[in-house]
Amino acid sequence: MPDPIRHIVFDIGKVLIHYDPNLPYSRIIPDAAERHWFFDNVCTHDWNLEQDRGRSWSEAEAEAIARFPEREEQIRAFRRNWREMAPYAYEDSVALMTGLIEAGRDVTMLTNFAADTFREARAMYPFLNLPRGVTVSGEVGLLKPDVAIYQRHAADFDLDPAACVFIDDVAVNVEGAREAGWQAVQFLGAEKLRADLRDLGVVV
Secondary structure (H helix, E strand, C coil), X not given: CCCCCCEEEECCECCCECCCCHHHHHHHCCCHHHXXXXXXXXXXXXXXXXXXXXXXXXXXXXXXXXHCHHHHHHHHHHHHXXXXXXXXXXXXXXXXXXXXHHCCCEXXXXXXXXXXXXXXXXXXXXXXXXXXXXXXXXXXXXCCCCHHHHHHHHHHCCCCHHHEEEEECCHHHHHHHHHCCCEEEECCCHHHHHHHHHHCCCCC
């Protein structure tokens, strides 16, 4: 039998708040094929992930501009328009999380997020200040699904890994948590999460 859950750890992007770089870039690069090429070759997922690891935006922009100098304005637009990429919260997920906190559950967050944009997100979405604490990849220099970031989170917040459940929309991040000895579920919507938590003995 798995250990009873005593610690509930939430991811943030696409679990609590929406994130989509296409939102501002549909205006910045209206042609869909060109926009697709831009994200595949210039401001790629891996390029953006390095900011989540702790690279500064100035370094990131310089690196991309060196590769594509003719795209300078479009590259700089990524950070400049970040708020448009995170336009709303998933209210049903937020209600679930705040309900857990109000019920006295130990709730923390673990996220791949650039340090500066996370500060903005906290200002935009005050509920991100309600959990007991958060590990932000850009602040600690580690990324999910590296087992080390889960170990760091557990150590920093005095969590028993076997008594943790981690909630993330990305399957490899769920697997990373399991490799660290945590229980974990993939987020597929608030109602499914509610059922998954109930199956683990956490009634919301």
